[in-house]
Amino acid sequence: MNTASILKTLGVATAAACLWAAGPASAQEPLKIGFVYVSPVGEAGWTWQQDLGRKYMEEQLGDKIKTQIVENVPEGADADRVIRDLAQQGNKLIFTTSFGFMNPTIKVARQFPDVKFVHSTGYKTAPNVATTNARFYQARYVAGILAGHKTQTGVVGYVGAYPIPEVLQGINAFTRGLRSVKPDATVRVIMVNSWFDPGKERDAALALLDQGADIVTHHTDSTATVQAAEERGKFAIAYHSDMLKFGPHAQLAAVTHHWGPYFTREAKAVLDGTWKPDQVWGGFKEHMVDLEGFGPAVDDALKAELKTKEDAIADGSLNVFAAPIKTNQGKVVLAEGALDDAGLNAMNYYVEGVVGELSKN
Template sequence: MKRRQFLQHASVGLAVPALGLGATAASMANAANPPLKVGFIYPGPLADVGWTYQHDLGRKMVEAEFGDKVKTVFVEKVPEGPDAERVLRQLVDDGCTMIFTTSFGFMEPTIRVAADFPEVAFEHCSGYKTAPNVGIYQTRFYEGAYLMGMLAGKRTKSNTLGYVAPFPIPEVIRNLNAFVLGARAVNPNASAKVVWINSWYDPANERDAALTLMNQGADVMYQNTDSPAIVQLAQSKGLWAIGQDSDMSRFGPTAHLSANVLNWGVYYVHKVRQKLAGQWKSEDTKWGMKEGIVQLAALGPSVSKEAAAAFDERKASILAGKLHPFAGPIVDQGGKPRVAAGQVVPESELWTMKWYVDGISGKQP
């Protein structure tokens, strides 16, 4: 399908009214104080039911929170390459003075465009480069991934878990590692096999990758991709799966164990409020379960009472700051000690992670 080449305008009813003979005091006030125009660019389609879908729910939370003080626009299905820069410049030309770029691959275009428009506030998701007018934000998604691993470790009968992965970037490797650490915390015999598909959203390839893993013995599937195709396949095969980014239980009523859900709106409301108050600044923000950006879907009917009790106990420990998913002892895939008992992975290494924990089969691409 050809990607749309125009901006998607949400809340068209928020347009500033033209002043005429019958202009009201409210319309004149609106003209004097136009709404903050906020742009979003998404790597996937709104219909992905995953990453982009959740980001767009966050955009809608901004509209609900601030009403006519803001106007939002978005562009979906933006390739993570040179074309992203063109889209960003178009958003600025369209009047956006705050822009959220919602995927790792938008990092370089964001930095380049921001240098030309110092008056615009940019927020980049999952990256590591900042500037005076570029803030970055990530989630501690690995907290939920660890808990999802616990469910998988308790549910598996084959002790083989499947993981469908998009790109070998730290964000994905970190989630994979946390998932396996959680599984092995409750089932030391559990291990994971991985298939990389080089795409965030590709339902056909996601399904094919999951089928390959199932044919290799995996009976519980997890993913860092965006569509519900894997959950649907698990449902058809009488196996189990865990949703990603959003609650995917409707696609696998009995297969779905839970989902690692992202509530981007809490962050978007926070930063837009800063901008409206004239208090926005470039920050490096990493939020998790405690801040409400990482949430967990309800446990499915296939989760045992024992597994649910362990899940709830460790969830509470993470929220209380008593449990870190990357607490030692941890050894890597080659048997090298990485984290000693009583220690945790250093924060700087956590966000640049490129190694596999013990329990993962195969090599990174």
């Protein structure tokens, strides 16, 4: 019996009910997106800021996507397992958000060529692996200017994670900003060899304060450095996210980074089939870094001065690593021009003004 006969026999309403019972064409399944975090999400820090980016992406894309996270994943063999598990669970886009996840990401990507991966802060790519980073050093330079205006002792402490280029860029940019205001000021550094270890970070911050620092900052994930400064009645410049509630008197400002628009763009590209394994490195111009969360010790005039420096970096009229650049051992790194990205990513030295030597390991 043909369709016309059915309509005539059953009536239009009954036929419509039959057609409805067959069900509409199945809606497109949401894009499953996985995130691998090196530390707990917590209430502030690197992973907290990454997770804010994930939530922003969810707000923008709604039911087109479905996300899941795995937090506090050690760098190394366990990362292989976690990344592979996310791929096996059907995630078609996976963000691996720490430098030490680089090799595990590349390894798993070879095994899942139909899955797209985005690795944060690394440099290795593949046909299905993109990389992203923020030009943290730009905001670090401006934070150094802020420190130059506020230090009384001329000594600033810096708690670092590992002596890799990303961390060294921040230390060196901060020092150059500091010394643009206070030419004789120095930066003392303690590396804790961990991205997230609140106990070690606290001990390092207290040791730096004991060495005469009246401002401390950090390139580590927890709030321990800011809290140590608050306890000692000293100043701090937070990193990764605004930590003002952990140091309401101590925090001068926070160097922050913002991943939401980038994450959203990557997910949209996967959804519409235009995704590419790009290498994205954004700073003030791209609104991927900021200096915010100013504490009560920073007045409006100083904020305005800092904003002019941010704008100059964004429009290219101020280059954080313009020549001359010397190491703290007196070696000339660059006599003219400015460091290019290759030079930045090969950074393996401290600049003038940083006290101490880098480990050769």
